[in-house]
Amino acid sequence: MRPPLADLDLLAGVARHRSFRRAAQEAGLSPSSLSERIRALEDALGVRLLHRTTRSVGPTEAGAALLARLGPALREIGEALAEAGGAQGGAGGTLRINAPQSAxxxxxxxxxxxxxxxxxRVTVEVVVEDGFIDIVEGGFDAGIRYGESLARDTVAVPLGGPQRYVLVAAPALLARCGTPAAPRDLLGLPCIRHRFPGGNLPPWVFERGAESVAIRPEGPLVTTDPHVERAAALAGAGFLMTFEEWVSEDIASGRLVPLLREWLPPFEGPFLYYASRRHLPAPLRTFVAFLRALPRDAAE
Incomplete structure (x- = not known):
């Protein structure tokens, strides 16, 4: 007996989320009902498709092989249905986006x-993740990253206007350590550093005209969380380089003082990117059209 197409789609959802609970929420089912349907699918095919433990779930070798063959077809069917629905009263469906915290x-x-x-009629699911991932393998329709991180075989659409970093310090810290007049003056001063998920602790890069200066400051705090960085900077624990938007209110109120602004010019903002293909899912196609129609000042 040929298994129902809907059950194959449920199998793909469990494999994508690596979770019965999350896949059941997406499908509008209870985890127990979803589990029963997957077991019925396995019985019908006569093969185990998922490895199940108390902590995790993932496809067996047979399940992975089946999904590798069915995945493109299921996506095409889903896109066709979404497009058909979009012709009747606007696009509908779920748009899954992976993005770093800052963007x-x-x-x-x-x-x-x-x-x-x-x-x-569109539901947007945003998964915040600073590490680099394969959006297709992860089951995402699109991702958001900055230009230097974009793969060449993707389509990229600007998400907003330029951004900039700022170097800031609390007035009490400046009173204690003095005000740096040039980037290298930061060497030997307490600085708050940001570490990325892969372990990268990037240098601080300053540019003024054709001159570029990269330094690796040291300090009492290294963290992956911009909110922890901001709190430490407000407390006077160190100099901080961060996105201007994180601390704009603190600068306006005088709680933090911007420094070396002439060394920190604006840079290109993030991009929405997606795998190049002929037929986009209706929610993604609608979101891309929305971004392209935004006035530049509305996106900045």
């Missing part, structure tokens, strides 16, 4: 209310 909170979050208000 998600500073750039994407302000845009989403306008998009969702204009397209009420």
């Amino acid at each position: 998600a909170q500073l750039v994407l979050a302000p845009l989403l209310p306008r998009f969702l208000a204009a397209h009420p």
